[in-house]
Amino acid sequence: MRNPMLRRAIGRYGLTLMLIFGAAVSPVWADEEAAPEAKKSDDKSKGVVSVELGKEVYIKRCLGCHGAEGAGDGPAALRFKPVPRDFTKGLFKYKSTPHGSVPTDEDLIKVVVQGLPGTGMPAWKSILKDNQIRSVVQYIKTFAPQFKDAAPKPITIGPEVKSSPESIEKGKALFKELACFMCHGEEGRGNGPLAPTLKDNLGRHVQPRNLTKGWIFRGGGARENIYMRINTGLMGTPMPSFADKLDNEKSWHIANYVNSLSQYPGVPNWNVAVMAKPIEGDVADDPDDPRWNDLERHSFPLVGQVTIDPRMFTPTVDMVTVKAMYNEKDLSLLVIWDDPTKSVATPAAGETVPEIFDDAVAIQFPTKMLPGTQKPYFIMGDVNHSVYVARWNGRTNSVDEFNANGTEVRVGLRITPQEETNWQFKGKGKYHQGQYKAVFKRPLVTEDKETDLQIQPGVFYPIAFTAWDGSNGERDAMRSLSAWYSLYLEVPASNDRFIYPTLFLLVVVGVEWWIARSYRNGNGNGKQK
Structure with a gap:
């Protein structure tokens, strides 16, 4: 080393410089060594869908209600009405496929994402990532043998019939003709004469839907959702499919009538007073x-x-x-x-x-x-x-x-x-x-x-x-x-709201009259000519 000053500096401060350099580069080396582990954890949050991940999510989020084996018998099950779904039966209510068939993956995903209003099933969209939702759906399907080799296809919703007074009246007539009122009641509040006798596939009493509360329709309150329920029915309940009795136009008429019964067009605007x-x-x-x-x-x-x-x-x-x-x-x-x-x-x-x-x-x-x-x-x-x-x-x-x-x-x-x-x-x-x-x-x-x-x-x-x-x-x-x-x-409106404006107007008119009279009599200075 030809520079004697540099040689002396390294001799005196070499150990210190080595420690500083080591401290500076060690985080880089550590990050490089930890990168494979970080990549492994990223796999869970960036799109990997698997039954194994679904099982993890299920145990953490679903077991308490639906039970370890998916039979709807979790420790909290009896606290809910209706009780949680028994996945082992393969009977799912809210789906887009024909009566008797299993739902599509998208049907199950929709339930997990949006929840079921009026039940203990919450919406998980703000808690679970997309791949976690898709994974838990794959795990839920393992409980029911009906899903094995199944390739369910949604029914087709035909050309829309817009809601109108005429369509609603036709739907009302069909509602009576098909005896929907026997369960749902004359005005749709779930109080029909057969309502107390209705049971699900497990022998438990099931209450017909109150059709005047469209915001708690579990499959959705939009007219196309109602159309779907009419044609798919609700498996495991007395609600049948009417696909063999109604064509597309009649299905829309009933959907329009049922939609018209709701007390509110959407979710109620809950009041505070x-x-x-x-x-x-x-x-x-x-x-x-x-x-x-x-x-x-x-x-x-x-x-x-x-x-x-x-x-x-x-x-x-x-x-x-x-x-x-x-x-x-x-x-x-x-x-x-x-x-x-x-x-x-x-x-x-x-x-x-x-x-x-x-x-x-x-x-x-x-x-x-x-x-x-x-x-x-x-x-x-x-x-x-x-x-x-x-x-x-x-x-x-x-x-x-x-x-x-x-x-x-x-x-x-x-x-x-x-x-x-x-x-x-x-x-x-x-x-x-x-x-x-x-x-x-x-x-x-x-x-x-x-x-x-x-x-x-x-x-x-x-x-x-x-x-x-x-x-x-x-x-x-x-x-x-x-x-x-x-x-x-509410405080009654006071008659003062009429009196005071009138008095103000009279005062203004009086002042203007006095000013005009003064100018006429005194040329603007209050003196007579």
Whole structure:
């Protein structure tokens, strides 16, 4: 080495330079050595589809409901209605292939991706990658021998018949001609005369679909989805295929009619408040009062009460719709909900006929308004904050009232019935074609200010709803319920909106007249010529 200064630097700092160089290049060497392992893990996330990967996904995500062998007997199975699919039978409901054949891979993928509304089957599209979904479908197919060597082909959907009043009327006629109403009911709410007797292939009761709730059609609520169900049927259930009875045009007519029955064109726009309209004259006290027809509807979802014993995991009533009006003295609420059976309390008859309880619905308020946004616990209040409940009973067609302070271990709900002489709500209801309507009417201001909520316009009051289907064994804590929402009495428009603009106009006209007169008499300076 000819440069003596460089030789001295290397001699003095050589070890340090070697350590620095080693530290700098070691991550590169490490990355190069780790690259094969990284590539191996990338195979799972970049498109590889295999039964082995599907089994991993199934054990982690599906076994809890569908069971280790795919028989629909997982540890959580009995908490759902309907129970999870038994894959070993090879009977799949929501598919595009003819009745009696297995579904295509795309049919199964659609169910995994989108889930099944109104059941315990969630949509997995935001959790699983595409290759994981396709892999779990391949694994699910191993449970049923029907898939071996199967090559299922979708049915053909013919030229579309647009929905129109004429097509809907033809579909309605076919609905009666084919006796669809015997299961689905005259107005499509799943309350037909055969509904209580229907069973699936395993002998379990199966409830016909409520056709007025298109957003929970498990195969999709679009008209083409309904067309598909009409022609493929639902395997394992009493719903047959009508492919041998209907041509393309008639299939579209029925699809258009069924689609027209839905209460909402899509998913309901769930509300956060009941807006009560001010009216002149007496408020309605009858569910058939025609004035209800012109009022805005407000819909709220209900779920099973699963927090306290006894729990209800599979309730019947999943929503209520509410309308409201008031005058200077009274408030009236109309509560509407679907129930396929009109239940009246009946004792059990042996092991085969269970006990039936009364159908009912209730509205709940806090006994007193709390500061800010505070509210009592939504399940019948709590020990420090009571609630005020008005409950309509379908058998007696009347309303009773009680206060509640939540629950107590080994005691249940802390309920204090009010004396009948103190009841403020009056109620009247009716049941028609699978639907209840009940009116709750009470004074805005009551004498019992300790246990009754006092109501006035312009204030948001917490309100919650609960319902019981007696034929489903629902009573007491076993029920469906909502969270807290709000009741708001709209403030009537004031006549001041007419008075003040008129006064302002008169003042403006007066000022302009005075200015004009001044200019005429004094040439603009207020002096006479």
